[in-house]
Amino acid sequence: MIYVDDRAGSKELQPLFPPGSASLTHLEYGDFMFTGYYDDGDIVIGVERKRIGDFINSMCTGRLAGHQLIGMQNSYHYTYLVVEGEFRANPKTGILEVNTWSGWYSYKAGKRQFMARDIWAFMNTLEVVCGVHCYHCTYPTDTVYYLMALHHWWRKEYADHKGHLQPHTGSNRVQLSKPSLVRRVASQFDGIGWDRAKGIDNQFSSVSEFVAADFSELLEVNGIGKGLASSIVEQRGGK
Numbered sequence: 001m002i003y004v005d006d007r008a009g010s011k012e013l014q015p016l017f018p019p020g021s022a023s024l025t026h027l028e029y030g031d032f033m034f035t036g037y038y039d040d041g042d043i044v045i046g047v048e049r050k051r052i053g054d055f056i057n058s059m060c061t062g063r064l065a066g067h068q069l070i071g072m073q074n075s076y077h078y079t080y081l082v083v084e085g086e087f088r089a090n091p092k093t094g095i096l097e098v099n100t101w102s103g104w105y106s107y108k109a110g111k112r113q114f115m116a117r118d119i120w121a122f123m124n125t126l127e128v129v130c131g132v133h134c135y136h137c138t139y140p141t142d143t144v145y146y147l148m149a150l151h152h153w154w155r156k157e158y159a160d161h162k163g164h165l166q167p168h169t170g171s172n173r174v175q176l177s178k179p180s181l182v183r184r185v186a187s188q189f190d191g192i193g194w195d196r197a198k199g200i201d202n203q204f205s206s207v208s209e210f211v212a213a214d215f216s217e218l219l220e221v222n223g224i225g226k227g228l229a230s231s232i233v234e235q236r237g238g239k
Helices: 011-016 052-061 063-075 116-128 140-154 181-186 193-203 207-212 215-219 226-236
Strands: 002-005 022-025 032-038 041-051 078-084 087-089 096-100 103-106 133-137
Touching (some): 002 140, 011 022, 032 140, 041 052, 041 140, 052 063, 052 078, 063 078, 078 116, 087 116, 133 140, 181 193, 181 207
Parallel strands (some): 041 078
Antiparallel strands (some): 002 032, 087 096, 096 103
C-alpha cells in the first residue's frame, strides 16, 4: 500500500492510482510513504513531490533543504524527491523554460531568472551531498507510475535485486558492483554460472583455496552435486 498525504499538493494524485493501491492519510513529512524490504529488515520510504514552480521557490527560501528534507530524513530510511513539470533549457541560451498552454516561456521567481543548470545542479547537490534520490516526472500520471515502480522495487526481497550483478560478456567488461575475484574465476567454469559462483565465493576465501578444494569440499557448496563437482575437478585439470 502507498500512503498519500491528505493535504493539497498530494491528495489529488490518489485517484490516479489503481483501486486499492493507495490510501489517504496524514503524513508529518513528505507526500507519499510506503514500506519496503532491506537486507536487515523492513524499512520506510518517503517521497516528496514538488512541481517545478514550488521546487524553485522552496529552493530559494531554503524551505526544502532547511526544513522539509531534514524532517524526511529523520522520518524515513530512504528519501526521494520528485520534481514534476515540463521544463527545459532554452536551446540557445540555456535559460530555464517551462511549458504552458501558450508555449514555452522563461521562468522567473520575482525578478530572478534561472538557468536550467541551476535546477540540475541543486538536484545533484541533494543527491550527492544529502543522499536524496531525485527524479524528474513531466506529468502527474508519470509521478504515479514512478511511485508504483518504486513501490514494486522496494517490495521485492532485497537479495533478489540481481540485475546489476550480471557480468558483461562483450569486449568491454563493466559492472556497477565489482564482484570478488573468487566469484569471477568460478563463474568461468562450465556449469557453474553466476549464481553458483556466489556459493563458491561464500565457501572459499581465495582463488587458491577454491582451486585446491577436493571433491568432498566442493560438494559442501550449495547447488553443487556430484556431477558438477566432478566436472569442476576435471576442468581444473585442463580436461
